[in-house]
Amino acid sequence: xxxxxxxxxxxxxxxxxxxxxxxxxxxxxxxxxxxxxxxxxxxxxxxxxxxxxxxxxxxxxxxxxxxxxxxxxxxxxxxxxxxxxxxxxxxxxxxxxxxxxxxxxxxxxxxxxxxxxxxxxxxxxxxxxxxxxxxxxxxxxxxxxxxxxxxxxxxxxxxxxxxxxxxxxxxxxxxxxxxxxxxxxxxxxxxxxxxxxxxxxxxxxxxxxxxxxxxxxxxxxxxxxxxxxxxxxxxxxxxxxxxxxxxxx
Amino acid sequence: xxxxxxxxxxxxxxxxxxxxxxxxxxxxxxxxxxxxxxxxxxxxxxxxxxxxxxxxxxxxxxxxxxxxxxxxxxxxxxxxxxxxxxxxxxxxxxxxxxxxxxxxxxxxxxxxxxxxxxxxxxxxxxxxxxxxxxxxxxxxxxxxxxxxxxxxxxxxxxxxxxxxxxxxxxxxxxxxxxxxxxxxxxxxxxxxxxxxxxxxxxxxxxxxxxxxxxxxxxxxxxxxxxxxxxxxxxxxxxxxxxxxxxxxx
Numbered sequence: 001x002x003x004x005x006x007x008x009x010x011x012x013x014x015x016x017x018x019x020x021x022x023x024x025x026x027x028x029x030x031x032x033x034x035x036x037x038x039x040x041x042x043x044x045x046x047x048x049x050x051x052x053x054x055x056x057x058x059x060x061x062x063x064x065x066x067x068x069x070x071x072x073x074x075x076x077x078x079x080x081x082x083x084x085x086x087x088x089x090x091x092x093x094x095x096x097x098x099x100x101x102x103x104x105x106x107x108x109x110x111x112x113x114x115x116x117x118x119x120x121x122x123x124x125x126x127x128x129x130x131x132x133x134x135x136x137x138x139x140x141x142x143x144x145x146x147x148x149x150x151x152x153x154x155x156x157x158x159x160x161x162x163x164x165x166x167x168x169x170x171x172x173x174x175x176x177x178x179x180x181x182x183x184x185x186x187x188x189x190x191x192x193x194x195x196x197x198x199x200x201x202x203x204x205x206x207x208x209x210x211x212x213x214x215x216x217x218x219x220x221x222x223x224x225x226x227x228x229x230x231x232x233x234x235x236x237x238x239x240x241x242x243x244x245x246x247x248x249x
Numbered sequence: 250x251x252x253x254x255x256x257x258x259x260x261x262x263x264x265x266x267x268x269x270x271x272x273x274x275x276x277x278x279x280x281x282x283x284x285x286x287x288x289x290x291x292x293x294x295x296x297x298x299x300x301x302x303x304x305x306x307x308x309x310x311x312x313x314x315x316x317x318x319x320x321x322x323x324x325x326x327x328x329x330x331x332x333x334x335x336x337x338x339x340x341x342x343x344x345x346x347x348x349x350x351x352x353x354x355x356x357x358x359x360x361x362x363x364x365x366x367x368x369x370x371x372x373x374x375x376x377x378x379x380x381x382x383x384x385x386x387x388x389x390x391x392x393x394x395x396x397x398x399x400x401x402x403x404x405x406x407x408x409x410x411x412x413x414x415x416x417x418x419x420x421x422x423x424x425x426x427x428x429x430x431x432x433x434x435x436x437x438x439x440x441x442x443x444x445x446x447x448x449x450x451x452x453x454x455x456x457x458x459x460x461x462x463x464x465x466x467x468x469x470x471x472x473x474x475x476x477x478x479x480x481x482x483x484x485x486x487x488x489x490x491x492x493x494x495x496x497x498x
Contacts, residue, residue, distance in 0.1 A: 063339045070345040077338040089326040090312045096319040104353060140417075168389075 002027040005049065005057040008239025011110070013056045014197035015068040017237060019075045019190065022230030023082040034238060042136040053138045068197075069099050072190050084190045091185035098184040098191035101172070102198055109165035110198060112154050113206070115145055119153035122146070163209065166202065170215045173199075177217035196225045251276040254298065254306040257488025260359070262305045263446035264317040266486060268324050268439065271479035272331040283487060291385040302387045317446075318348050321439050333439045340434035347433040347440035350421070351447055358414035359447060361403050362455070364394055368402035371395070412458065415451065419464045422448075426466035445474045 004020065004027050006013035020027055032040040032055055040046060042053045050057045050066050058065040058074065065074050076085050086092045122130070130150045137143040148154060154162075173195070176183055184191035203210045203222060212219040225231050253269065253276050255262035269276055281289040281304055289295060291302045299306045299315050307314040307323065314323050325334050335341045371379070379399045386392040397403060403411075422444070425432055433440035452459045452471060461468040474480050 060339075065339070065342045067346050067349060070342050070349060073345055074338055074342040077341060089323055090309075090314070092326060093314045093319050093323040096322055097316050100316060100319060100352070103349070 001059075001061055003030055003059040004028070005030045005032060005046070005055055005059070006237075007031070007033055007055050009234050009237045010201055010239060011114075011198055012054075012068040012107075014200075014234060015194050016056050016058060016071045016075060017234040018193045018197055018230060019072045019084060021233040022084060022188075022193065022228070023075065023079050025075070025079050029237060031237060039133050039136075042133065042138075047136075047138070051138060053136070053142070069103055069194060072099075072193060076190065084188070084193060086185045086187055086189055091187070091189075095184040095189045095191045098176070099194045101169070102191075102194050105165060106169045106195075106198055109162040109169075110202070111145060112158050112162035113166070115149045116153050116159060117205070119149050122150035123153075125150060163206070166206070166209050169199075170210055170218055173218045173221070174215050177221055183221065192221075192225065196222070196231070200225070250308075250310055252279055252308040253277070254279045254281060254295070254304055254308070255486075256280070256282055256304050258483050258486045259450055259488060260363075260447055261303075261317040261356075263449075263483060264443050265305050265307060265320045265324060266483040267442045267446055267479060268321045268333060270482040271333060271437075271442065271477070272324065272328050274324070274328050278486060280486060288382050288385075291382065291387075296385075296387070300387060302385070302391070318352055318443060321348075321442060325439065333437070333442060335434045335436055335438055340436070340438075344433040344438045344440045347425070348443045350418070351440075351443050354414060355418045355444075355447055358411040358418075359451070360394060361407050361411035362415070364398045365402050365408060366454070368398050371399035372402075374399060412455070415455070415458050418448075419459055419467055422467045422470070423464050426470055432470065441470075441474065445471070445480070449474070 002025070004016055006017060006029065008031075009017050032046065041050075041055050047053055049059070049064060052066060054066060056068055056071060058071045060074075060078070065071050072084070076083070086095055125133075130146075134143055134147055134150075137146060173183060180186045182188045182192050183195055199210070199218075200222065203219075208214075210218060251274070253265055255266060255278065257280075258266050281295065290299075290304050296302055298308070298313060301315060303315060305317055305320060307320045309323075309327070314320050321333070325332070335344060374382075379395075383392055383396055383399075386395060422432060429435045431437045431441050432444055448459070449471065452468075457463075459467060
């Protein structure tokens with residue numbers, strides 16, 4: 001029995017959705033926050049599954065695996081038939097340098113950028129209700145984020161720094177894609193899975209940062225990703241985030 | 250040919266030193282910043298090896314592997330005879346959750362705490378010399394850190410937050426060691442290697458945060474670590490950092 005607790009097919013939730021779809025592994029989808037339900041990741045029933053109050057979570061025969069990047073390595077360890085880690089240890093290391101960079105450098109930057117889009121919505125929440133929600137958030141990182149989002153939002157300086165980090169990431173990806181067909185190696189890997197999951201919405205939201213002129217190789221890589229049956233399957237789960245329409249060459 | 254570029258046996262440099270020592274794998278030690286040489290990680294010769302200007306770096310038959318956590322997974326992929334990853338995928342995932350937590354939560358906190366110890370030394374450096382050094386630091390994270398360290402140092406608020414994060418880490422480790430003999434699993438793993446590398450100096454520097462009363466299981470785990478031949482071997486490389494003297498029971 002394999003169950004995946006996830007949000008819409010974007011960001012961290014997209015990572016295992018995409019890895020499982022690429023591998024053709026069947027799983028039971030347990031999607032949170034659907035149909036107007038909010039903050040379900042901090043509800044009592046979910047905190048019993050993951051006391052950190054974070055999605056995605058994989059439950060495999062009763063064993064709970066958290067952290068999207070770790071989940072994808074686990075999926076690879078358990079279902080290796082369609083490999084998403086390069087066979088060569090050197091390229092495997094290159095893959096892990098990318099998944100680490102996405103987690104430690106890109107993801108916090110996108111959190112700041114994305115959080116500010118949520119500020120107008122979060123500011124409308126009743127103060128007492130918001131404080132009650134904040135009191136249920138177990139990890140200090142997300143709690144701080146929602147405290148900021150629901151009050152002042154992130155400062156212009158923070159957002160500018162986040163945009164700079166996105167630019168650095170795009171430059172790194174351009175350089176990497178000049179060396180080989182896929183992001184971290186000559187073969188498709190979890191680096192593509194994880195980076196695409198985080199970055200695919202960016203093109204629509206911040207077209208200045210990522211387009212055919214600024215980053216032709218990243219632009220082409222995004223188009224190749226969109227054509228993959230695994231990406232199409234993962235994107236078929238309900239969600240607000242949709243891939244941008246294919247652009248004419 | 251296996252070469253490891255590293256600093257003294259502490260923090261990120263300790264991670265691969267300890268993994269290789271535990272495995273009994275022979276390598277050529279290329280230790281930087283010895284005998285009064287400083288900032289060698291930003292020198293032209295080293296930037297040719299790692300353009301990020303970061304240590305440790307593993308060079309295996311000419312192939313360059315960076316990022317200490319990735320290096321240790323690579324060492325495991327290439328030299329699996331003495332395994333440092335649990336055989337069971339579930340415990341392997343638990344191991345990776347710990348190595349990720351060390352990298353993303355503990356390490357930045359210890360950087361703030363450790364950096365402030367360096368402030369009196371860094372403030373004495375001639376401004377022009379310091380600016381020249383800063384101009385050679387490729388990554389914005391370390392550059393920002395040294396700019397802060399050499400001027401004002403981190404604020405009291407930043408240091409208090411870093412100490413709080415250290416406390417959270419110690420509490421997590423106590424809970425984890427109540428479940429099994431080693432940090433992430435019933436068997437010794439890269440979680441122990443990486444966490445010990447980061448945390449072993451803390452006991453001496455911040456005895457309030459980590460001692461036999463506050464954290465008896467972590468205290469006992471540190472003593473068990475110190476008895477390991479791999480730890481003794483790794484600690485035999487030159488360095489300022491030395492393990493605390495064994496305490497009477």
